[in-house]
Structures are given as structure tokens and as C-alpha cells.
Amino acid sequence: MKVLLLAGDYVEDYEFYAPMKALEMLDIDVHVVCPDKKAGDNIQTCLHFIEEWQTYSERPGHPFQLNYTFADIKIGDYAGLVIGGGRxxxxxxxxxxxLDIVRYFFDKNLPVATICHGIQILSAAGVLKGRSCSAFSMCKLDVIAGGGEYVHFEVSSKSAHVDGNLVSAPAYPAIGVWMREFIKLLGVKIQFVSNKLTT
Structure with missing residues (x-):
């Protein structure tokens, strides 16, 4: 099974690395791509902190070397799409x-996971009409402008929202449940047999 993970400079570090590693743990092949970059090129991630300020602060995260070339995507090869947050x-x-990639996954009713500011891409693609979803609270207007219904969770919440093929969450504290619901949508079943993990 292959999953496409959209990324770019200043993707939120946790919302990028954690889902990628969770999927790899299940033996899912994750192709990380960025427009106008190729396999071997670097992207810079960032870390967002909710502190005492009126908005979050940002610091550099871990750099990442892309493992796949955007121009080489064969969209029909992928079982699902992940879009993290950040800038x-x-x-x-x-x-x-x-936007065309996002529309493809919705047209085919394939699983899509988005978290935090990732919803901005879905809104721009016009795929939120008549749907409910969560996102970082500052993206509420993006959801509404895209024709969707905003589902509010506190930023610190460990909650995710599922509407059809779309699973969404407000921020990185929800990564565990967000990925759990996405993995369910992929149809991956996890069981423990004699203390060994099988999928």
C-alpha cells in the first residue's frame, strides 16, 4: 500500500514526522513530495508553540530529505493522502x-487526513462543500469560506473528526487519534498475535 504525503518548507514538524513514521510502522510506503522539488532535495520543518502570546510562536524543526519526486507522481498508485499543518x-x-491532486482523492472517495492549517488546501480545492471538519481555530474562516462546517476542538484536544473519507484534527496533540482514524479508513486492521504486530 502507498500513501502520498504532501509537504513543503515550514510544514509543522510533529504533524509531518509523526504520521509518516506511524504509517511506515505498518509497512505502508509513504511518498513525501513537494511541488518543484525532487527526491533528495531538502525541506525545512518548523515547530509551533502555544505560549502566552496572542498567537503561536515558531522555531525551526528538523530538516527532511524528500524521498520522492513530485513530478513523478502516478496518482492512481495511492490509497490515501495526508496533509499536515504549518505554513x-x-x-x-x-x-x-x-489542488488537482486533492480533488482526485475526493472524486475517488479515497481516505484523506488533514490537520491544523492543512485544511487551507482543501478549502482552496473546493472539496469542503457540505462537509464538516476540524482544523486549527484560526482556520475556521477558511472552512466556512470553502462551504464547510467547522467542528471546534480545543487546540490541546486529543480528538479527531471523521466525515466520510475525510479525517481532520485541530493540532498535533491529536496526532494519535487522527492517525488511528485514517488507518481505519485505509482498511488496515491491526492485531497482536503471540506478541507480534500484524497488519
């Missing part, structure tokens, strides 16, 4: 190729 969605939502 990369605010500029990639203007990339028509990215």
Missing part, C-alpha cells in the same frame, strides 16, 4: 497541481 499550506493552496 506550507498557505502558499501551496495556490498551486493548481496540488
Amino acid at each position: 506550507f499550506p498557505e502558499y501551496q493552496r495556490y498551486d493548481q497541481r496540488v
Whole structure:
């Protein structure tokens, strides 16, 4: 099974690395891509902190070397799509190729996982009409502008929202339940047999 993970400079570190590693743990092949970059190119992640300020603060995260080339995507090969948060969605939502990829997954009713600011790309792609979803609270207007219904969870919440093929969450504290629901949508069943993990 292959999953496509959209990323770019200043993707939120936790919302990028944690889902990638969770999927790899289940022997799912994760292709991490960024428009106009190829396998071997680096992207810079960031870490967001909720502190005493009126908005979050940002610090550099771990750099990451892309493992797949955006131009080489064969969209029909993928069982699902993951879009993390951070700042990369605010500029990639203007990339028509990215929007076309998102529309493909919704047209085919394939699993899509988005968290935090990732919803900005879905709103720009026009796939939220008539749907309910969660996102970082500052993205509520993006959801509404895209025709969706915003589901509020506190930023510290460990909650995710599922609407059809879409699983969404407000921020990185929810990564565990967010990925659990996405993995369910992929149809992956996990069981322990004689203390060994099988999928």
C-alpha cells in the first residue's frame, strides 16, 4: 500500500514526522513530495508553540530529505493522502497541481487526513462543500469560506473528526487519534498475535 504525503518548507514538524513514521510502522510506503522539488532535495520543518502570546510562536524543526519526486507522481498508485499543518499550506493552496491532486482523492472517495492549517488546501480545492471538519481555530474562516462546517476542538484536544473519507484534527496533540482514524479508513486492521504486530 502507498500513501502520498504532501509537504513543503515550514510544514509543522510533529504533524509531518509523526504520521509518516506511524504509517511506515505498518509497512505502508509513504511518498513525501513537494511541488518543484525532487527526491533528495531538502525541506525545512518548523515547530509551533502555544505560549502566552496572542498567537503561536515558531522555531525551526528538523530538516527532511524528500524521498520522492513530485513530478513523478502516478496518482492512481495511492490509497490515501495526508496533509499536515504549518505554513506550507498557505502558499501551496495556490498551486493548481496540488489542488488537482486533492480533488482526485475526493472524486475517488479515497481516505484523506488533514490537520491544523492543512485544511487551507482543501478549502482552496473546493472539496469542503457540505462537509464538516476540524482544523486549527484560526482556520475556521477558511472552512466556512470553502462551504464547510467547522467542528471546534480545543487546540490541546486529543480528538479527531471523521466525515466520510475525510479525517481532520485541530493540532498535533491529536496526532494519535487522527492517525488511528485514517488507518481505519485505509482498511488496515491491526492485531497482536503471540506478541507480534500484524497488519
